Amino acid sequence: MENGAFSDKAMKKFGKKVVLFCHISSRVDGDPHQDLKAKRDTGGFPGLVFLDASGELLMEHNDNRRVMSFDTYADSLIELDKHQVALKGGDLAAAMPLLIQKMELGLLRDAAAAEERAKLGTLSTSDARRLDELQRDLKIVNLIRSNDVRSAAGRTETARKLLELTKSEGLPKAGMAQREYWPLIASHAVATSDKKLLKAAIKATKKAYGKSIDERWVKEQERKLKKM
Amino acid sequence: MRRTFIPAAVSILLGAGFAVDLVAQQDQADLAKLRDKKLKSSFLKKAAWFTDFDEARAKAQKDGKIIFTYFTRSYAP
Numbered sequence: 001m002e003n004g005a006f007s008d009k010a011m012k013k014f015g016k017k018v019v020l021f022c023h024i025s026s027r028v029d030g031d032p033h034q035d036l037k038a039k040r041d042t043g044g045f046p047g048l049v050f051l052d053a054s055g056e057l058l059m060e061h062n063d064n065r066r067v068m069s070f071d072t073y074a075d076s077l078i079e080l081d082k083h084q085v086a087l088k089g090g091d092l093a094a095a096m097p098l099l100i101q102k103m104e105l106g107l108l109r110d111a112a113a114a115e116e117r118a119k120l121g122t123l124s125t126s127d128a129r130r131l132d133e134l135q136r137d138l139k140i141v142n143l144i145r146s147n148d149v150r151s152a153a154g155r156t157e158t159a160r161k162l163l164e165l166t167k168s169e170g171l172p173k174a175g176m177a178q179r180e181y182w183p184l185i186a187s188h189a190v191a192t193s194d195k196k197l198l199k200a201a202i203k204a205t206k207k208a209y210g211k212s213i214d215e216r217w218v219k220e221q222e223r224k225l226k227k228m
Numbered sequence: 229m230r231r232t233f234i235p236a237a238v239s240i241l242l243g244a245g246f247a248v249d250l251v252a253q254q255d256q257a258d259l260a261k262l263r264d265k266k267l268k269s270s271f272l273k274k275a276a277w278f279t280d281f282d283e284a285r286a287k288a289q290k291d292g293k294i295i296f297t298y299f300t301r302s303y304a305p
Contacts, residue, residue, distance in 0.1 A: 045300060
């Protein structure tokens with residue numbers, strides 16, 4: 001990562017959107033905040049997390065380790081942080097967009113999302129429909145987060161489970177769920193030599209990421225598609 | 229016999245403790261060197277990275293930004 005994403009020119013631009021902080025676990029007696037990783041990150045080394053300005057955990061980054069991915073999550077987390085600050089300041093109208101943001105990012109489990117939704121009271125038809133969609137997307141995001149997607153075998157297996165789930169629940173609607181869903185489906189399509197599915201997955205991933213798409217990823221997939 | 233055994237045991241233990249302390253000091257010096265080497269990593273110069281948590285938080289609070297944190301270690305590859 002240090003010679004990859006962190007050496008990418010785009011990292012400098014990303015560093016203007018967020019504060020970049022490198023925490024070094026040193027085992028040197030007296031070095032400050034040596035317990036920070038244990039408090040904020042549950043995974044092994046290296047770890048990536050987003051924190052709010054006071055240093056509290058917003059989200060662990062478990063998606064791909066490219067600047068494009070950091071940037072996309074940062075945008076959503078900046079929004080989430082704004083709503084969180086507003087709600088703490090007494091702005092009750094921030095509760096709905098905060099819940100939407102949390103659900104889009106997959107930060108809540110199904111039951112917790114339903115509980116927070118119930119606290120909002122009576123919803124407008126459009127808000128209720130939006131939350132219904134997100135509740136379905138949450139199942140997809142939660143499935144991805146609770147499976148190993150770092151190894152090729154893990155990605156293929158997760159994608160197989162996802163295809164089963166979306167057969168009954170429908171495809172993801174929100175951008176964040178789509179961004180996690182379609183690249184995994186692309187991996188599965190390559191592994192199973194499913195040309196039609198790979199074509200659809202590339203198209204949907206491009207749509208989900210928009211301008212922040214990683215062109216190298218697209219070229220790689222298109223090269224694989226040609227070989228099929 | 230017992231009288232000579234106790235002081236000998238104590239001095240062995242003290243000696244062992246001193247040796248352990250020396251090794252620990254040496255370890256600490258080595259660990260500090262590894263940390264300092266990590267702090268000189270080239271990627272840290274390619275963007276505006278903070279390596280001090282308090283400074284990172286102060287900057288985030290001042291600018292109203294969130295913090296992207298990279299957890300790494302210097303004591304092992």
